[in-house]
Amino acid sequence: MIEPRDPLIVRDGRPFNNTPGARAYTQSFPPPSVLAGVIRSQTAYASKLQFTRNSDDNRQQGNKLQPIQIYGPLLFKLPNPNKEKDEPEFLCHAPADALLFEPEAKTKAQESDNQQSPPTRPWLCRLVPIQVPERFVCDFNELGLVGLVKADPRKPAKDQPQFWYWEHFLHWLQDPEGLINKTNPQASNPKTIAVGDLGIKGLPIDQRTHVQIDSESQSAEDGRLFQTRGLSFTQTNEQQLAEARRLALYVHADYRDTTGLTIPQPSIAPLGGERRLAHWAKTDQSLPACDQVIVDAIVKANACRVILLTPAMFSEGYRPTWLFQDPQGVQPTLAAIAIKRAQVISGWDLAIHKPKPTRRLAPAGTVLFLKFAEKENSAAIEAWVRNYWMQCISDEEQDRRDGFGLAVFGTWDGEFAEIKGETK
Template identity: 35%
Template sequence: MINQAYLIESLAPLVFRSGKPFGSVASAQDATFPLPSATAGMIRAMQIEQHAGQYQDYQGRLNHEDYQKILSIQSQGPFLVRFNPDRLDDYTILVPKPANALYFESREDKKTHLVRLAPNAFDSERCGSDLPTGLLPVQMQKKLKGKPQSGVTYWTLEHFLAWQQGQEFSFESIEATGLKTLAIDIRTHVKIDSTSASSEDGKLFQTASLDLNHQLQGQRIAGKKWDDERYGFVVFTEQQLTQDLATLGGERRLSYFKPVKSTQYLKPSDDLLEKINQNKGFSLSLLTPAVFENGYLPAWLDHNTLCGKLPQSDVEVKLESVAIDRWLPVSGWDSIVWKPKATRKAVGAGAVYWFSLTTQMDEETLQQLWAKPISDHSQDRNDGFGVAIVSAWSK
């Protein structure tokens, strides 16, 4: 049971590569949010270090019992958190903006509105799209004249859950509690000759990293003030681990690894099952990226009819619509076989899938879906790809 929470408090800006080829000059786009596999690997490394006597040397032996045991360790995260270093258990989880929310500036009042997107057929037969047969387009639920605007990239989990349950918020309330972007730290490095211990001429390169430290309030002027809170990551797992130092990301930069109180934020409401069956539909919203065999489409859905049975269940569903952003590259380094992992395409966090029910959903199926990874491959689920929450929806 995944009921242990650990806070990652960085001691230096953390490097997470975007998957693009290396260049001599770095940019803010080179620093990306860590994939679930990054913290899954960290949890497994911590388990080996803190319980070394339980494992033999399995380096290079993929079928070794201990290697498979390590790979079976499950984790969920990383989730971005805002916390006060003096009150670690009182942290706020931030998740990517849901794909069914749009920041839209109205031409009439010149204000930015938070607009809900939902499945809705075209009003006219003269309108069409190249969507797969039977898939409904996603449209604005408010008719406004204007254009989309930028806004916060990360919402508080509280706002995310409430939004998917149908509650409405103002753009200002989301701006006040969310986060537009993480600070990016760009550093210039030089290659050192191992023989002379001096720098080599022209051997310069840069790295871009996420700066999770205290942020500066306002402009960089006299009387500047730093926020009391800072940012970090929290990861959930079943492993019992102790406080330690850990490396997360590239260049082996250190972070504090601290056990914290596990929140009960991922708990469905008591009447959710009843609402789903009454509405004969539900939505799945991704909190972490998901990896499916057929691109955006889970393997348990038929490619032509978009129908299928939910994983480990007899509940029959039909996919009605999808709201997703551009695909996310997933790769990494395999330290066992010592070579890069093949690049795959993932559905980014924040994506929303809408389903109609052909048969009634039961409590066991709901529990299997709520806050559980829904990726197709078992190893991706162990790594935490595709953690989703469920909301009632009516077609």
């Protein structure tokens, strides 16, 4: 469990130098490579491995650290001691097949009679694979299209939660329609869920202005100002400070394939840019196990959804290949995909002292709709689901070791829905 003491800076690709007025921007969430690098660095320090300017020696040292398997990072809510029954809980990136719409606008009569007007909260809708109508022309015929079954004139909600609490995320995996009913204010006697209860908007951005200090006079140099932006892991309530929520990063590191390495002990260690400090501690918390309800539904439907909890690296961009080539007794096929804009990352190669190539990732929250062959038996499908639950599914082995492509499974009936209403 890693709890940043200071705002965490995870630099994006924009340049940051000693030019007056320079700004250091941060990504919205640290990618797995950041945590993989810092865990291996702390392991190298604990194991007393030396890195020099000799690239061959560095590669040998790096080969000892690369087999460390990383799972995560996942956002984690720590319990608030000021609140009773405040349990710790995982948070996951919002799934790409879920969409929140703004509430319907009130009429003038409703505005004048607030007591009888229905509650105005964004509604949760589901994006599903849809059957292409006749005479439909598209420049993407490789996979099925994913969208709304029925047209909705409302606009997507502005304040959509970037992270969902595991309780609601698990409900979305098991029964999306059931969760939708709980967010519909017009349902009969619903146990409604407000948007703020689904999750959190994201990590707050902490912006700071710094000055450059002259080493001789120990005073600020004129015009030498720069800014940094970091991720704050404390969700504050301005009206009630006791309601503040402490957040942390959960990472599971597996050392079983390594030899001669010393596991670092809990401590205060730097993380991210500017060597900001974070508290490291071992935890008994484990990754959530696969629910039997999900397995049974997948076996019955002979289809499933694969949801990415961390960004994944696929050799063909958005399409995974290793997941379908790995022989596990079943042969799934990709039917459709719900995906957002690609996430771009790079890094620093410690062995050759040069930047790593820039790569495009399928972002966390991506949903893959899979079908199994009709001849597959239920026992093989169940074993396949349990084998890949909370495992990394990126194409390259080292990318999987670095934590890219951590995935879970959800239910899907395997059918392409028909569009309701008139199509032109």
